[in-house]
Amino acid sequence: MTQERISAQIAELHEAYLREGLTRHHSARDFAPYRSSALRHPKQPLVTLDDPEAAELTGPVFGVSDVTALDNDLTRQHVGEPLGERITVTGRVLDRAGRPVRGQLVEVWQANASGRYAHQRDDHPAPLDPNFTGVGRCLTDDEGRYAFTTIKPGAYPWRNHRNAWRPAHIHFSLFGTAFAQRLVTQMYFPNDPLFPFDPIYNAVLDPKARERLIASYDHDLSVPEWSLGYRWDIVLDGPSAGLFEQEEHE
Amino acid sequence: MNPTPSQTVGPFYGYALPFPGGGDVALGGIVLHGYVYDGAGEPVPDALLETWQPTPGGPLPGSMRRDPVTGAIAGRHGVDFTGWGRVSTDASGRWVLRTADTGLPYISICVFARGLGHHLYTRAYLRDEVDARIPPGRRSTVLAAEERPGVYRFDIRLQGEGETVFLEFG
Ligand SMILES: [Fe+2]
Numbered sequence: 001m002t003q004e005r006i007s008a009q010i011a012e013l014h015e016a017y018l019r020e021g022l023t024r025h026h027s028a029r030d031f032a033p034y035r036s037s038a039l040r041h042p043k044q045p046l047v048t049l050d051d052p053e054a055a056e057l058t059g060p061v062f063g064v065s066d067v068t069a070l071d072n073d074l075t076r077q078h079v080g081e082p083l084g085e086r087i088t089v090t091g092r093v094l095d096r097a098g099r100p101v102r103g104q105l106v107e108v109w110q111a112n113a114s115g116r117y118a119h120q121r122d123d124h125p126a127p128l129d130p131n132f133t134g135v136g137r138c139l140t141d142d143e144g145r146y147a148f149t150t151i152k153p154g155a156y157p158w159r160n161h162r163n164a165w166r167p168a169h170i171h172f173s174l175f176g177t178a179f180a181q182r183l184v185t186q187m188y189f190p191n192d193p194l195f196p197f198d199p200i201y202n203a204v205l206d207p208k209a210r211e212r213l214i215a216s217y218d219h220d221l222s223v224p225e226w227s228l229g230y231r232w233d234i235v236l237d238g239p240s241a242g243l244f245e246q247e248e249h250e
Numbered sequence: 251m252n253p254t255p256s257q258t259v260g261p262f263y264g265y266a267l268p269f270p271g272g273g274d275v276a277l278g279g280i281v282l283h284g285y286v287y288d289g290a291g292e293p294v295p296d297a298l299l300e301t302w303q304p305t306p307g308g309p310l311p312g313s314m315r316r317d318p319v320t321g322a323i324a325g326r327h328g329v330d331f332t333g334w335g336r337v338s339t340d341a342s343g344r345w346v347l348r349t350a351d352t353g354l355p356y357i358s359i360c361v362f363a364r365g366l367g368h369h370l371y372t373r374a375y376l377r378d379e380v381d382a383r384i385p386p387g388r389r390s391t392v393l394a395a396e397e398r399p400g401v402y403r404f405d406i407r408l409q410g411e412g413e414t415v416f417l418e419f420g
Contacts, residue, residue, distance in 0.1 A: 026256040027367025034258075036365030039289035040408050042416050046370075047384055050420040055358045056371065057419065058304045060334035098251050109266030119262040135266040171260060173267060179302040180419040182360055184369060186257040203367045204255040212254050237253035239419055 001035070001161035003197060009033045010202045017205035025209045025237065033199035035160055057239055059179040062105040062139060072138035074108075074150040082132035084113025084151030086227040089215060092144040093174060093234045095181065100144025101236060107173040108148055110134045115154030115168075124156050149227065155194055167194035167201060174234060181238040188214045189230070256369065259362040261296055264338065268298070272336040275301065279350035281401045282357060282374055282394060285343040289409030293343025297363040297406075301335040303352050355379040356392075361406060370416040374404040388415050 010033050017024070029041035049056075075082055093101040111117050111134060114126035118133045136148050153168050169186040176182070188201065195201055195210075204210045212235075221229020259267075282301075286294040331352075337345045349357065356373040373381075374394045384392060391414045394402035406414050 025253050027258065029367050029370075031367060034365070034367065037367060038365075039292075040294070040363055040365035041367075042370065042409055042413055043289075044388070044413050044415070046416050046418045048418050048420045049381055049383055051381065054419060055302060055304050055354060055356070056417075059302065060332070094251060096251050096253060107267060109263060111262075117262040117265075119265050121264075122262055133265070171257075171263065171266070173259075178419075179300075179358055179360065180371070182300070182369060183254065183256060184259045184362055185254055186260075200258060200260075200367070204257075206255075209252070209255045212252065213257070234254045235251045 003161060003163050006033045006161050006164075006199060007197060010196075010199065014202070014205060014207075024205055027200075027203040028205055031199065031203040033160075034203050035199075037203070054180075056180040057178045059175060059177055059181070061177075062103065062175070067105070067137045067139055072136050072146075072148050074110075074132065074134060074136045074148065076149075077133055078131040080131040082112065082129050082151050084129075084132075084154075086149070087152050087230060088147060088149050088221060088223070088227050089170065089187070089230045089232060090145065090147040090221060091215075091232040091234060093140050093146060093176075093236065094144055095176060095236050096238075100142070101140055101174075101176050102142055102144060104140050104175045104177070105173075106138050106140060106146040106175075108136045108150075108170050110150065110153040110170040111156055111168075113151050113154050115156035117156075126154070126156070152189070152228075155192075160199055164199075165194055165197065167192040167198050172234070174236060176236040176238065178239060181236040183234070183236055185234075186213065187232050190214055190217055256367065258364060258367050259298055259369075261364045263298060263362075264296075268336060268338045273345070273347045275303070275333065275335040275348065276331045276350035277348060279348065279400070280376075281346065281348055282404055283344070283346040283402070284404040284406065286339050286345070286361070286363070286406045287343065287408065291410070293339070293341075294363055294408065295339055295341045295343055297339045297343070297345075297361060299335075299337050299339070299345055299347075299406075300360045300362075301337075301347055301349070302358040302360070303333050303349065303354060305331065305333060305352050351376060359404075359406075361408075363408075366408070370408075371418065372406065372414050372416050374402065376402060384415050388413075391415050
């Protein structure tokens with residue numbers, strides 16, 4: 001399968017989305033250019049439950065003792081310092097009403113500066129970095145803020161099609177106040193030349209929604225002589241605790 | 251506000267998200283186990299499942315504090331019910347959860363996998379009290395089978411024949 005064919009499929013599906021005129025925020029589960037989606041998406045429609053007592057409207061609550069202070073600094077987990085461009089990534093976790101999600105767990109994982117994961121099954125022939133694992137966690141503060149110090153991950157090849165390369169990204173896992181708000185996603189870096197070629201990024205059919213996956217470079221967050229700063233705010237979908245009550249009051 | 255889009259969990263979460271004891275929500279209770287299959291009936295060896303069971307007043311926060319020596323999660327000792335589980339499937343697509351029967355008829359499950367751009371929710375019903383909005387002809391896909399007392403089997407089929415009912419919450 002060539003990149004040309006994959007790119008043509010992406011363009012076709014994006015056009016079909018725009019013709020349809022409906023807004024869809026999330027990755028399409030059925031997105032042929034991302035070839036492993038073919039057998040892994042349901043063909044039956046989802047069943048909507050509107051039960052106010054549904055268990056999924058509540059969720060696990062994590063506590064301040066749950067992470068250690070250094071869990072959010074991926075550059076200090078080993079004796080030496082990792083190679084690469086040191087960055088900080090920070091932002092706020094909000095619900096759809098714009099309210100901060102407080103004290104909840106944020107988990108990240110990523111490749112090293114060479115584009116290699118510290119995962120047994122990653123066989124990309126790029127060097128492992130003995131000083132970088134690429135896993136971090138933190139809890140959001142009272143304003144819903146999270147922050148990580150890490151190094152900028154490299155792009156890496158994968159076998160979706162011939163000459164397939166993933167744009168640099170950091171994987172994020174987020175909890176809201178409800179299990180139904182759970183989110184796993186990927187954060188990208190501005191102006192990556194690989195965006196138009198990538199079936200995973202482009203599985204988000206809506207062009208504005210795709211932009212919400214890209215962090216912005218923020219010079220005020222850069223630390224002199226130390227690190228470059230990126231800002232990325234995250235909005236969790238789904239019904240959150242107290243949202244129905246709030247809507248009733250309005 | 252418009253939500254941040256979901257993206258697949260990908261193939262390399264295995265050293266980041268799972269943790270020792272993630273499938274031990276409570277000891278001495280029930281076992282819920284099964285396989286995840288794709289649309290060709292093949293096992294999915296890289297799925298991640300999270301489970302959630304609220305209790306009246308809310309379960310104790312599932313502490314994720316890591317023991318600095320063993321790497322184990324200190325807050326998950328099997329004494330306090332944490333309500334939340336996280337398990338990945340093995341090479342044969344199998345997963346196992348040890349938990350308690352809280353009296354709620356179902357255990358909520360969220361499925362993540364490589365190839366799946368947006369996670370899927372389903373429920374494993376321990377009793378035949380399936381939500382009326384689930385079409386009668388598909389109810390059996392969310393009903394766990396009690397293989398022997400306290401041991402429930404729940405397979406998840408992402409696509410095709412016997413496709414599991416997946417849910418969204420309005
Ligand atoms: Fe990745």
